[in-house]
Amino acid sequence: MSFEPRIVAFLCNWCSYGAADMAGTSRIQYPPNVRVIRFMCSGRIDPNFVLEAFLRGADGVMMTGCHIGDCHYIDGNYKTANRYEFLKHYLDILGIGADRLQLEWCSAAEGLKFAQSVTAFTERIRALGPNPLKEGGK
Amino acid sequence: MNKDVRSCMKCGSCTASCPSGRVVAFRTRKLVEDRAIGEIDYDDLSLWYCTTCFNCMERCPRGIDITDEILKIREEAYRKGKVLEPHRAVLRYIYRSGHAVPINPEVREKRMALGLSELPPTTHTFEEALLEVRRIMEDEGIEYKE
Amino acid sequence: MIKTAAVVGAGVSGMQAALSLADRGVKVFLIENTSSIGGIMARLDKTMPTLDCSICILSPFMLAVARNPMIEIMTLCDVVGAIKTEHGYNLEVLKRPRYVDLEKCTGCRDCMAKCPGKVIMPFEENFGRIKAIRFDFDQAIPAVPYIDKDACLYFSKGICGNCVKFCQKGAIDFEQQEETLNLEVGGVFLATGSRPYLPFDKTEYGYGRYKNVITAMELERLLSASGPTSGHVIRLNDKKEPKKIAFINCVGSRDLRTNRGYCSKVCCMYGIKEALLVKDHDPEARVTIFYIDIRASGKGYEEFYQRAKNSIRFIRGRPGELLELDNGDLLLRYEDTESQQPMEEVFDMVVLNSALVPSEGSEQLAKMFGIPLNEYGFFDAGGDPASPISTDNDKVFIIGACQGPNDITDCVSQSIGAVAKTYSIYGDVVERESKELPGTDKENPRVGVFVCHCGKNIGKYVNMDEIVEYAKTLPDVVYVEDSLFTCSESGQKSIKEKIQELDLNRVVVAACSPKTHENTFQEALVEAGLNPYMLEMANIRNQCTWVHSDCENESTEKSKDLIRMAVSKARLLDPLFEREVDVRQSCVVIGGGVSGMASAVELSRSGFEVSLIEREDHLGGKSYVTDPKYREIAKHLIDSVTSDENIRLYLSSQIVHVDGFVGNFDLTLDTPNGEVNANAGTFIIATGYDFADPSVDGYVIGGPVIAEEELVRMMDEERLAGKDFTFILCAGVRNKAHPECSRVCCISALRQIKRIQDTVPDANITVLYQDIRAYGYYEDIYRQVSENGARFIRYSPDSLPSIDANSKSVGVYDTTSSRTLKIGFDLCILERGAIPSRGTNELRQLFKASAAPTGFFAEAHLKLAPLDTAIDGVFIAGACQYPKTVEESLSQAISSAGRAGIIMGSGKYKVQPTTASIDEAKCVACGLCEKLCPYKALKMSEDGKHMEVIEVSCKGCGTCAAFCPSNAISMKGFTYQQEKEKIKALLRGVAK
Amino acid sequence: MRGLSTKSDFSLFLGCLIPNRLPEIEKSTRLVCERLGINLHDMKGASCCPAPGVMKSFDKALWLKIAGRNLDIAANMGMDIITLCNGCYGTLKDASMELKDDPELQEVVRASLSTIDRDLGKIVDVYHFVEYLYFDYGLDDLSDHITKKLDYKVAAHYGCHLLKPIKYRRTKDFDAPTFFDELIELTGSTSVDYVEKNTCCGAGGGLRSGLKDVALDIARKKVASIKDANMIVTPCPFCHMQLAQVSNIPVVYYSQLLALSMGFSEEEVGMAVGK
Numbered sequence A: 001m002s003f004e005p006r007i008v009a010f011l012c013n014w015c016s017y018g019a020a021d022m023a024g025t026s027r028i029q030y031p032p033n034v035r036v037i038r039f040m041c042s043g044r045i046d047p048n049f050v051l052e053a054f055l056r057g058a059d060g061v062m063m064t065g066c067h068i069g070d071c072h073y074i075d076g077n078y079k080t081a082n083r084y085e086f087l088k089h090y091l092d093i094l095g096i097g098a099d100r101l102q103l104e105w106c107s108a109a110e111g112l113k114f115a116q117s118v119t120a121f122t123e124r125i126r127a128l129g130p131n132p133l134k135e136g137g138k
Numbered sequence B: 001m002n003k004d005v006r007s008c009m010k011c012g013s014c015t016a017s018c019p020s021g022r023v024v025a026f027r028t029r030k031l032v033e034d035r036a037i038g039e040i041d042y043d044d045l046s047l048w049y050c051t052t053c054f055n056c057m058e059r060c061p062r063g064i065d066i067t068d069e070i071l072k073i074r075e076e077a078y079r080k081g082k083v084l085e086p087h088r089a090v091l092r093y094i095y096r097s098g099h100a101v102p103i104n105p106e107v108r109e110k111r112m113a114l115g116l117s118e119l120p121p122t123t124h125t126f127e128e129a130l131l132e133v134r135r136i137m138e139d140e141g142i143e144y145k146e
Numbered sequence C: 001m002i003k004t005a006a007v008v009g010a011g012v013s014g015m016q017a018a019l020s021l022a023d024r025g026v027k028v029f030l031i032e033n034t035s036s037i038g039g040i041m042a043r044l045d046k047t048m049p050t051l052d053c054s055i056c057i058l059s060p061f062m063l064a065v066a067r068n069p070m071i072e073i074m075t076l077c078d079v080v081g082a083i084k085t086e087h088g089y090n091l092e093v094l095k096r097p098r099y100v101d102l103e104k105c106t107g108c109r110d111c112m113a114k115c116p117g118k119v120i121m122p123f124e125e126n127f128g129r130i131k132a133i134r135f136d137f138d139q140a141i142p143a144v145p146y147i148d149k150d151a152c153l154y155f156s157k158g159i160c161g162n163c164v165k166f167c168q169k170g171a172i173d174f175e176q177q178e179e180t181l182n183l184e185v186g187g188v189f190l191a192t193g194s195r196p197y198l199p200f201d202k203t204e205y206g207y208g209r210y211k212n213v214i215t216a217m218e219l220e221r222l223l224s225a226s227g228p229t230s231g232h233v234i235r236l237n238d239k240k241e242p243k244k245i246a247f248i249n250c251v252g253s254r255d256l257r258t259n260r261g262y263c264s265k266v267c268c269m270y271g272i273k274e275a276l277l278v279k280d281h282d283p284e285a286r287v288t289i290f291y292i293d294i295r296a297s298g299k300g301y302e303e304f305y306q307r308a309k310n311s312i313r314f315i316r317g318r319p320g321e322l323l324e325l326d327n328g329d330l331l332l333r334y335e336d337t338e339s340q341q342p343m344e345e346v347f348d349m350v351v352l353n354s355a356l357v358p359s360e361g362s363e364q365l366a367k368m369f370g371i372p373l374n375e376y377g378f379f380d381a382g383g384d385p386a387s388p389i390s391t392d393n394d395k396v397f398i399i400g401a402c403q404g405p406n407d408i409t410d411c412v413s414q415s416i417g418a419v420a421k422t423y424s425i426y427g428d429v430v431e432r433e434s435k436e437l438p439g440t441d442k443e444n445p446r447v448g449v450f451v452c453h454c455g456k457n458i459g460k461y462v463n464m465d466e467i468v469e470y471a472k473t474l475p476d477v478v479y480v481e482d483s484l485f486t487c488s489e490s491g492q493k494s495i496k497e498k499i500q501e502l503d504l505n506r507v508v509v510a511a512c513s514p515k516t517h518e519n520t521f522q523e524a525l526v527e528a529g530l531n532p533y534m535l536e537m538a539n540i541r542n543q544c545t546w547v548h549s550d551c552e553n554e555s556t557e558k559s560k561d562l563i564r565m566a567v568s569k570a571r572l573l574d575p576l577f578e579r580e581v582d583v584r585q586s587c588v589v590i591g592g593g594v595s596g597m598a599s600a601v602e603l604s605r606s607g608f609e610v611s612l613i614e615r616e617d618h619l620g621g622k623s624y625v626t627d628p629k630y631r632e633i634a635k636h637l638i639d640s641v642t643s644d645e646n647i648r649l650y651l652s653s654q655i656v657h658v659d660g661f662v663g664n665f666d667l668t669l670d671t672p673n674g675e676v677n678a679n680a681g682t683f684i685i686a687t688g689y690d691f692a693d694p695s696v697d698g699y700v701i702g703g704p705v706i707a708e709e710e711l712v713r714m715m716d717e718e719r720l721a722g723k724d725f726t727f728i729l730c731a732g733v734r735n736k737a738h739p740e741c742s743r744v745c746c747i748s749a750l751r752q753i754k755r756i757q758d759t760v761p762d763a764n765i766t767v768l769y770q771d772i773r774a775y776g777y778y779e780d781i782y783r784q785v786s787e788n789g790a791r792f793i794r795y796s797p798d799s800l801p802s803i804d805a806n807s808k809s810v811g812v813y814d815t816t817s818s819r820t821l822k823i824g825f826d827l828c829i830l831e832r833g834a835i836p837s838r839g840t841n842e843l844r845q846l847f848k849a850s851a852a853p854t855g856f857f858a859e860a861h862l863k864l865a866p867l868d869t870a871i872d873g874v875f876i877a878g879a880c881q882y883p884k885t886v887e888e889s890l891s892q893a894i895s896s897a898g899r900a901g902i903i904m905g906s907g908k909y910k911v912q913p914t915t916a917s918i919d920e921a922k923c924v925a926c927g928l929c930e931k932l933c934p935y936k937a938l939k940m941s942e943d944g945k946h947m948e949v950i951e952v953s954c955k956g957c958g959t960c961a962a963f964c965p966s967n968a969i970s971m972k973g974f975t976y977q978q979e980k981e982k983i984k985a986l987l988r989g990v991a992k
Numbered sequence D: 001m002r003g004l005s006t007k008s009d010f011s012l013f014l015g016c017l018i019p020n021r022l023p024e025i026e027k028s029t030r031l032v033c034e035r036l037g038i039n040l041h042d043m044k045g046a047s048c049c050p051a052p053g054v055m056k057s058f059d060k061a062l063w064l065k066i067a068g069r070n071l072d073i074a075a076n077m078g079m080d081i082i083t084l085c086n087g088c089y090g091t092l093k094d095a096s097m098e099l100k101d102d103p104e105l106q107e108v109v110r111a112s113l114s115t116i117d118r119d120l121g122k123i124v125d126v127y128h129f130v131e132y133l134y135f136d137y138g139l140d141d142l143s144d145h146i147t148k149k150l151d152y153k154v155a156a157h158y159g160c161h162l163l164k165p166i167k168y169r170r171t172k173d174f175d176a177p178t179f180f181d182e183l184i185e186l187t188g189s190t191s192v193d194y195v196e197k198n199t200c201c202g203a204g205g206g207l208r209s210g211l212k213d214v215a216l217d218i219a220r221k222k223v224a225s226i227k228d229a230n231m232i233v234t235p236c237p238f239c240h241m242q243l244a245q246v247s248n249i250p251v252v253y254y255s256q257l258l259a260l261s262m263g264f265s266e267e268e269v270g271m272a273v274g275k
């Protein structure tokens, strides 16, 4: 069987979850590999959640939020952006690879952008192959 | 309804409804527009392509009595002496006989074969009636004595 | 003073008005003459321009009405008499029998299954027959069928009685009689809407004669999953899917031959919407729309139209006639006005975008309440743009589409405004007691899972049985149910019953988005005695079936995963409790144009303190560019504002800082006298628009080339000279830089043209346009000025007119005659479009409010919350949302004042309970979180040993929790444990 | 349906084409009217209506005056007019209505008629024969006279001026009228549908007289859409001639069809002669 990546996406309630809903209302198709977990703000994305996902075998993780300047909570997404840099670094150290983490800004009107990002990311992970931790775990 | 031709909104219902436009390059809407901007070409044969079916007029959403307007344009053309020869001939027939289509020997026979009078009880039968018709036409300034 | 109101007509307008009145503590009788509330919107498939599922967004709304204790729904009722009293009205209401007992019936439909009586369905008449005992549509409320006496065999022949036999609840009651009820009400709100016209008298299109000619309303029903064909578009004669479909615009509108000179305003757009939906159902289908002007007359509509051009063929030409061919195909005759050729083309199906006409009974109501009807038979508000819903009768208001065709957005914002106008009738707001939220047993989770088919939206794309069976295997799940529409009254009823019957204490709804439906289901939980936060939703529609419609297996697997995740979190849910904060009774209005001033005056009249902030040194905004009539209104408003003690005016001032939250905002103003600090309970933003720059289209203002305001000034000052005037529309907009339509400039141009024609009798006026967007009654002005001789020339955006100011002429390619014309002028008037007011972006960021792609302020929901921003307590009014006429601006301004008034009037605002909380034992008092919190919602305890949360300030973003090094912060509703459990559930079995 | 009218005496306006080209129409109409108890009285000295397509196009005043003269003949007889031709109907009906609506026009016409010692009299009503049969005589009364059920398949052609302008016509639905079909079906025949049923024959407006080829092209397009019919039935001699010229199946005037169903022979109604 071909490799079907498992992707976890953390979405903020206001913009990116809206975008994902919008992709739905616009019936924009994207690969079914992603599973969404909703938070109120991208600032809530605890690094532990990201690591937890990778440790449990996720092949890729997406973090998404409102565009910079549009955060519903003023600047939560700046913090997310900082954390993203830190996490990428950390994932490289762990041998998981920074490429498996992706940060995207999507406004609630950007259903198409959301779908395109998911599609592109899924393809990227497909190309990268399974999470090395999972392989090692076997 | 008789709204001014200038109220045309160029919707095209008239041209779309026209039986003539389907067989010749006659465009009702163009005639309306030309009329609205006062640029009628009286030499253009288009004037005479209308069958007066009234479709355009009954359908114009802006309430323009298009067919009536076309008749007015024709009248103007006629006043300018621009008229088709066969139409002039019809006038001549009416002047001469009171009928646009006068009787001929063949039909006289047919009438009799059917048991009808040889001539219909019209201007064909009554000479003074024909004179009345001529008088009316002459009063209008039309004489087709030849 | 009688604190009761009658709202007549229960469409979206009537429902919104009823809810707003109820919010103010007024008891409402919602009188509807059909068997269900909902109106037209309940019968639509999707709504433009967002393509939201109409019933999905309306359903929660209908339920809110049904659930509101202050609203009494009276279906199958007609107002038959009205006597004006000192306090309002005594109404006589005739209640027709339903023949089914509202209390006993469970809506199970057993009766319907066995009913042999059949009848043709209105709107669905071409598509089969329906039962004598029935619902008018699936999501009807009350969710109780009614018996159509004319079709019922018991009533006509005295036989049958199947329904009685099969109803297990004994709910059928043939003995019900007509009743006359008397109501004493303080005010009457007419919201009787409009009716889609059945175009039998447009005989050239053969409606009623040709099988495959249907109206847009009928197509809407065909497209709808709950319609007569379950969402299949088919032809009546052979049940085949039509592959080639034509839509004809303006059927019965803009048509003096049917005595309807007005434009129905919504049909251009609903036509495009339906065309896109047809393409969505069948990408092979080829769709053509025949139009005269595309009237994209609402927010986002122009963009919607432009997008549609990619897949829909648009032909400018109103077809002349349709002929039916032997196989049911239709020969359409039209002129393509852009090539001037008469054409014939065969289509499989033709859809008539027919007019909206006055509801039946309007005349009687008008007579009863002494309200004039306009020449087309709609209620006439009397033309005072300052109070667009008021009538001469101070106890009667008219709202929504009963004034004339309107889209949902406009209907809703008008209906909200109804409340603002009622202070004279009802006085101050009554405080409603807030309900205690029930608590819930934290131990022993018992989870109920409710999986929704959403008609076919979910059900068609997954293996529902497999999902249901799977859900049963999840831990602590004691009950699983699937239903066609979980949010329908019957769906919710079932949730409530099961909670009580099976003692459920956690509920998972696998359906659509929590963003739209969480509230709905939370309320169902509360009614069943459960804490509302014991709900978790799995979004298997928007984020699964809708986006993976071509892979049933994967969608099914994903749905199972999403449900497993939801159940895992649900098991750990805690009950949460709402709190209330006090609200300051003051509002800050930003922008002193007509909108801002109208809001301010309205609020002041209702007894609130208002601060009005204007960055210029004078009030009035753009009203100077418009008609004298509107300037009068502006002048009047300026007088009211400046003489009103309740209104504090800050001219030449701007907001530089905003802090706080609904009920308690703090702000800093930059004024000529230095910085001023103030506070407010609510905000209304009314900052208007700016003019687009016409030079992007190559037009240069100068010499004989002027902008419209200069023309207005010239006319005011009586120095208009010359005879030849050329108007160029869409200057600076509807181009790459600003693709949107400014919506008001066509109308404005028409008004100015009329004024010129009235004053310069021999004026030659030429108008260069793309589409004339004279929607609604503005079509009358369009017709008048063209009949008076204004010449309209349609140019293409691909070939803009070129102005030669020196020779005073403009060259233009006329698309409807394929001629290039050169037109001389004395004055060339540029109709500049509107773009967002400068500074909009900064203001937006100050409030953290979001923008539409065009840069105008975005509303919380385009259809149902058009006046709200995403920020609690901050509202928008007027042209800062999108270009509006003065009338529309005023209408919205009054409505926004109403919205703000509701919050302030009750003096209390509910705070969402999903805040941070701190485990004092774990906190090491590092202080990191305090620095990070954007709302300053954390402070160190007195003893300096741990952090504390200021709950009213906390917005629940969770930033602090994500950073706390000792995991001491827990987010209510999104705890670490809950989310981690979700991740675990998601990846269960993956690592191994 | 019972008829509205108790009138049974009419002045018969023959026009030009019927007496001078298609006398079989005159003959058959006289036959059926006699049987139906409709007394037709000759309008002695009547002229061309005058031809609307030509005269109305050029000189509306003259058109009205000559029409006014014809109306006066009927007024002197004290009887409303029945016409057998859509063109005559178009002229006399529209002229009478316009004159009734407009006193000034009346004056102009009266002044002109005074030079030939005529007036306008009391302006009479104008009926088309088939319209009279349907709306006034009534299908029920008419059916009492039908003795022979025909079973032709008929392509009905109404013609434009029987239906339009609608402000002067009794049926407002000019796109899908049914009265003529009902009259046809009364004879036992079936009125078959065809795509261009409601399309103009192309003859009117002087097009046939002026630009015959174009006119015939329009007629061809129309006739080509007729399938499954063994005759075309018309209420107008002008459409009649036009269609006959391009049709492979016989074109019959309504009176002829009606006469056959009343038991008259083909010879009597001139169908043999017409062939």
Ligand SMILES: Cc1cc2nc3c(=O)[nH]c(=O)nc-3n(C[C@H](O)[C@H](O)[C@H](O)COP(=O)(O)OP(=O)(O)OC[C@H]3O[C@@H](n4cnc5c(N)ncnc54)[C@H](O)[C@@H]3O)c2cc1C
Binding pocket: C008, C009, C010, C011, C012, C013, C014, C031, C032, C033, C034, C037, C038, C039, C040, C041, C044, C046, C047, C048, C049, C077, C078, C079, C191, C192, C193, C194, C195, C196, C216, C217, C220, C266, C270, C273, C356, C359, C360, C361, C362, C365, C399, C400, C401, C402, C405, C406, C407, C408, C409, C411
């Ligand atoms: C085919 C179609 C598609 C549309 N699509 C869209 C769209 O996509 N987006 C959009 O924004 N708008 C759309 N519209 C317009 C939209 O439907 C209306 O703007 C909106 O529904 C009007 O709401 P309303 O409450 O004012 O009136 P209605 O929905 O008409 O409600 C009026 C209610 O009053 C009741 N009533 C009438 N008379 C009486 C009486 N005498 N006594 C008691 N009750 C009475 C009626 O039964 C009805 O329930 C569409 C309209 C049509 C026809």
Ligand SMILES: Cc1cc2nc3c(=O)[nH]c(=O)nc-3n(C[C@H](O)[C@H](O)[C@H](O)COP(=O)(O)OP(=O)(O)OC[C@H]3O[C@@H](n4cnc5c(N)ncnc54)[C@H](O)[C@@H]3O)c2cc1C
Binding pocket: C590, C591, C592, C593, C594, C595, C596, C613, C614, C615, C616, C619, C620, C621, C622, C623, C625, C626, C627, C630, C653, C654, C655, C686, C687, C688, C689, C690, C708, C742, C744, C745, C747, C748, C749, C751, C831, C832, C833, C834, C837, C838, C839, C843, C877, C878, C879, C880, C883, C884, C885, C886, C887, C889
């Ligand atoms: C070309 C054109 C012609 C028009 N003609 C007509 C017409 O004929 N009929 C008609 O009905 N409507 C017409 N309109 C629309 C009409 O002008 C508007 O509906 C109306 O002016 C909108 O009022 P408003 O109060 O929302 O906005 P505005 O009138 O724009 O007022 C906004 C106010 O807010 C102030 N402001 C902006 N930003 C800030 C800030 N940050 N802080 C403080 N103050 C701020 C501005 O200075 C201004 O005073 C036309 C519009 C256009 C574009």
Ligand code: SF4
Binding pocket: B007, B008, B009, B010, B011, B012, B013, B014, B015, B029, B032, B056, B059, B060, B061, B062, B063, B064, B066
């Ligand atoms: S139908 Fe009327 S409005 Fe339309 S193009 Fe023709 S004349 Fe103009």
Ligand code: SF4
Binding pocket: B014, B017, B018, B019, B020, B021, B028, B049, B050, B051, B052, B053, B054, B055, B056, B057, B066, B067, B070
């Ligand atoms: S009346 Fe003349 S122009 Fe109008 S549709 Fe008929 S033929 Fe064409």
Ligand code: SF4
Binding pocket: C111, C114, C115, C116, C117, C132, C133, C147, C151, C152, C153, C154, C155, C159, C160, C161, C162, C163, C164
């Ligand atoms: S009694 Fe009437 S409503 Fe009941 S089942 Fe029979 S037909 Fe239907």
Ligand code: SF4
Binding pocket: C249, C250, C251, C253, C254, C262, C263, C264, C265, C266, C267, C268, C269, C293, C294, C295, C353, C775, C776
């Ligand atoms: S122009 Fe007006 S009436 Fe015509 S379809 Fe568009 S909205 Fe409807």
Ligand code: SF4
Binding pocket: C056, C059, C452, C453, C454, C455, C484, C485, C486, C487, C488, C511, C512, C513, C517, C541
């Ligand atoms: S998914 Fe279910 S709950 Fe959601 S809108 Fe559709 S029917 Fe209602």
Ligand code: SF4
Binding pocket: C729, C730, C731, C733, C734, C740, C741, C742, C743, C744, C745, C746, C747, C770, C771, C772, C773, C831, C833
């Ligand atoms: S002039 Fe204004 S309202 Fe008219 S189409 Fe152009 S942008 Fe839209």
Ligand code: SF4
Binding pocket: C915, C916, C932, C933, C934, C935, C936, C937, C938, C949, C953, C954, C955, C956, C957, C958, C959, C960, C961
């Ligand atoms: S959740 Fe956000 S708003 Fe609340 S205290 Fe934490 S950081 Fe501040």
Ligand code: SF4
Binding pocket: C918, C922, C923, C924, C925, C926, C927, C928, C929, C930, C946, C947, C963, C964, C965, C966, C967, C968, C969
């Ligand atoms: S970050 Fe955590 S440990 Fe530090 S003060 Fe805040 S709650 Fe306490």
